[in-house]
Amino acid sequence: MTPHLKTALTGPLLSLEKHLIEEMANIEHWFRTQWLEHASPFYASVDLRNAGFKLAPVDTNLFPSGFNNLNPDFLSLSVQATTVAIEKICPEAHRLLIVPENHTRNIYYIKNLFELKNILKKSGLDVRIGSLDKTMLEPVEIAVENNKTLLIEPLKRVKNRLVLENKILGNFDACAILLNNDLSSGIPDILKNIEQNLIPPLHAGWAIRRKSQHFKAYDEIVKSFSEFIKVDPWLINPYFDHANHIDFHMKQGEDELSYKVDQILDKIKLKYKEYNIKHEPFVIVKADAGTYGMGIMTVKQGNELKNLNRKSKNKMSVIKEGLGVSEVIIQEGVYSEECINEAVAEPVIYLIDHFVIGGFYRVHTTRGKNENLNAPGMHFVPLAFETSCSTPETDQSPLSTPNRFYAYGVIARLALLAASIELEANDPANT
């Protein structure tokens, strides 16, 4: 057991957070009703931003890494939630194969895989890891820490099954495959038409998923939820729009993008006026598909996008795995008013099945309150939540940490519901 980490959150709980805690029984009932109609993704992480006056998700990851950043005291919560998920999706499963990202030289990612494997093992599965990396010909054992190692084996396809072939450990034919690879570079042939249960399904990958579709689904969810608890939906929902056929190098689509940016900025200005907020509005323009904070910029005026220098054009044109960007989402920027030791902090909430199982703060000492904290090359400090998100105290001071975390858990679950609806809409079986 590690010592409890202190998350130094100060400032009064905003009225929204108070309202969410007061309405807890109703909110939980509302979620129960929702989950009767929608199947939760197997797992997710949700990046939130807390502006004091506004608390909103800015990104929902359906292939979460960073399990190593969670408070190990709450491991049992992850194990229990995973047991529930496995019972729903594949109760008969004995063996599970994790298909990871290819960047196995990133020790943080390896630690994440180690923890993810640990959670799955403790839920009672025989777990091995099979890599898509075609350059991997032999199993590789990677040092994690404290004499612990992680074995990654090359993935083989035999007819319509993914297997591992290993003369020492024995072959491995899993009942279910867990993807921890977001398929940014498209769906590899080896994963197509697999007869094993793929979790999450292929259409959850960035080859098919679009952020704008996610936030469209989030719009619907927020509409229903905010009517139910009687709050202005804007307080938990960032404005957004999207634009296609963009080519930053060819200056293609710039006018339309610039126009849409100004439209969003105008809408934010009206809201800031309504709530008497003195900040300068900004938007985030980012790739509509993809992750890792690449292809992303902060914009305060539409015409900034018409005069991009070469560096900015390059930055905006390429995301992970060298893929080009032609579709972008324009998202209302949410200031982060959360600071830990004077550094800007962004909460990241982890979910397994429809349960919040923990979270951590991405803390960055050199970035501003209106910048993306999940940027390439950035070194954030992960700071695990010291309590769970499911134990608010209605009779405690509103400053108490469990109370703030409850609000985070509510917003993260709204984003998770949006992901469910998005996946249902994208499911090839439904079209």
Place this chain on the structure above:
Amino acid sequence: MTPHLKTALTGPLLSLEKHLIEEMANIEHWFRTQWLEHASPFYASVDLRNAGFKLAPVDTNLFPSGFNNLNPDFLSLSVQATTVAIEKICPEAHRLLIVPENHTRNIYYIKNLFELKNILKKSGLDVRIGSLDKTMLEPVEIAVENNKTLLIEPLKRVKNRLVLENKILGNFDACAILLNNDLSSGIPDILKNIEQNLIPPLHAGWAIRRKSQHFKAYDEIVKSFSEFIKVDPWLINPYFDHANHIDFHMKQGEDELSYKVDQILDKIKLKYKEYNIKHEPFVIVKADAGTYGMGIMTVKQGNELKNLNRKSKNKMSVIKEGLGVSEVIIQEGVYSEECINEAVAEPVIYLIDHFVIGGFYRVHTTRGKNENLNAPGMHFVPLAFETSCSTPETDQSPLSTPNRFYAYGVIARLALLAASIELEANDPANT
């Protein structure tokens, strides 16, 4: 958050515990398959005894109290498990009414109720407490601790619904009723033919339940489980028999009882010989229905039961609420080899739905290794488990606490499965 409590368990992990940890993936798969066929009781606590060579349940309580004895660090685990249970049993429920035991002057029981209510509230239910006590005419507010109070209101029946009538707080018509009253004194009329969902059902109460039926179901479960993991079923199962039409005062049924006791003692002797165990065998004779450690004695020879003095006769003849004993269970005694600070300790495992959510040790400084630790008037010290039962470390030393607790969680879940089968068999809807 409270500090972690130290549970001082020493001694090598017995080979059974090692075997359970090694077989973890298979065992969890086995449980998953079982829970596809059986519905778990809403909640339970299981008293275990660890003799070093043997680890077995000695009692399974379907109306657990003692939630106040659990480690508050794992509250979120209880909340998550309760959410799962509510989603299965009554997803539409907004309001839940707890029907407690009548002994509201017992501060430990009040603390238990406070914690139980807290867990249910945090799972998103509006919770109030309605007492069966006919002498209660007005709501009573009872001090718990730290300025916290618990309100208990008199239960009213309106047609086929249990309700609370309260001019200040408003009336309360719950969707579901949670019994925390074991119905030792029979099923009160007010609870009969209720249209609300009663959790657990009335036939889970001691008015209908029999310990011998529970252990018969446990026999079946252990048969299947021990074949599956290839262990001698005796290592996790106490021998038992039962006898009816007993009247200790009238010396009725003594001969039969004495004969059956000797039969069990002979069977234990054979097993002790097989495993080269130097202890003297003993059995526990206790009321077949009922709880609270009343009507219970330790016996080492059948004829001890033929020469009971008046005090022993009285002790054996009456259980909770002054009810007479005419049916007894004769159960193989399991020595407790667990000691904390030289005091005998008995683990009690708590389950919500089919999840182990925690446990504590009943520690008693003046009782022997072969005595019942849950006796009337006894003052045990509750010592909360410092870790959860779901996070064993297969690569850690077998002495590690999480590993021992995993084994406890397995045996407790076998007892829970037995309770499921027992409840199915007793369900009036199935006959």
